[in-house]
Amino acid sequence: MKKTLLAVMLAACATTAFAEPTAVLKVKGVLTNSACTPELSNSGVVDYGTIHLSELSDSAVNQLGQKTIDLTITCDAETKVSWNLVDDRVDSRAGVTVANGSATNGSISDANQTYGVGKTADDVAIGNYSLFVKVSNVVADGKSADTIYMLGNNNVWSATADGITEGQNNRDITVAASGSLEPVGFTTATFPLVTSLAIQDTKTLAITDDTDLNGQVTISLRYL
Template sequence: MMNNITKTACALAVLATTSANVMAENIDVKVIGTITPSACKPVLTGGGTIDYGVIPPASLKKGSLTQLDRKSLDFSITCYAPAKVALKAINGRLNTVAGKGNDGAGSASYIPAGIKRELAHYVVGLGLDGGQRVGGYAIAMTDVTADGKSVAYGFKSLNSGAKWQTYPKSYFYYNVPIISSWFKPSTKEPVAFTNLAGKLNVQAYINKASELDLSNPVKLDGLTTLELVYL
């Protein structure tokens, strides 16, 4: 239906142009349209919410950061036909990561000392509470398959001329803006798929208890938007 509507609109535009300019010595004929890639739909279980529930203030370290447990959601991308896609992470809480300064060019900060780097090396913030930075979190995917087959992880800088590179971990944030995708093992070429599935993992940490007003509830308010990019 969309194709029919598009073709009709183009035909009408040409007719209107030629009719209006029939007496002119020169006329321009524009041929326009759009070729769209196979539509893909990303889905996260749990409404895309990682909930750490109620955290007792007594469990927080007074003079150092407190790392929380890793939590996971099921993540999938379904395409109507084989397609090559990537994900671009958009940090919705810029310059709020605890234990570091402001975010770098990649909208994230290198993970602070005292926090394990098992999931990723870059973190983003959990928002502010009374002007104080609440904490931060790492985000990455694991156990990913494309059409039932294991795939490798890769990313590419958005800088001009950048090339795809593989990495043992899936990165959404880095020291420069990047997009992330998945490759056939031992290649550096994103793979086309109809169904991709895996785990989206988050590991958060909380700022020093001495930096927070724990006499009132403190909300964890992290937000990352994962944007599909067709390749």
């Protein structure tokens, strides 16, 4: 027992005697020639066509349904890359709830998860829409892939079933191998995106002339 105690004491003394009062900071990174390009189908336009006010409710939020558009990211070499977006019409967000606004058919109302579609001539916000990933149909290099996301820059990736996006560059989205939470490199990945649109009741809108919907988001890439 004494021998064991002595060994521990010696180890402790040795550690204390030779501890260095220093800390090491390392700078890391990767220089690469890889480049990736995002592209949207239909020239990036989601068209809800002509909406007749006479067919809309004058007292309740009007749910105008879903439209689909594909986001394809193409890289000239296998690259780990995510994407995020910013709402360019955030000041016109009406704050109405969007039905069937996610891949799990949930209702969406959070300010960060809905996007504006412009204002009337009298400065009334027309409505807003959600934008989500149809996670069951995401493909990377010809194979089905899981969709994962990271909030802010915390470097913690999580799985997503609802495919929700967020504006203000707050949610990065990319792909992982099935069952994994680790981003994988790819040369081509396609994310089917779905918009779900809701607009205010016609009494609130008080529109007398033709009024265009004017939603717009900017999608950016982040190399991982």
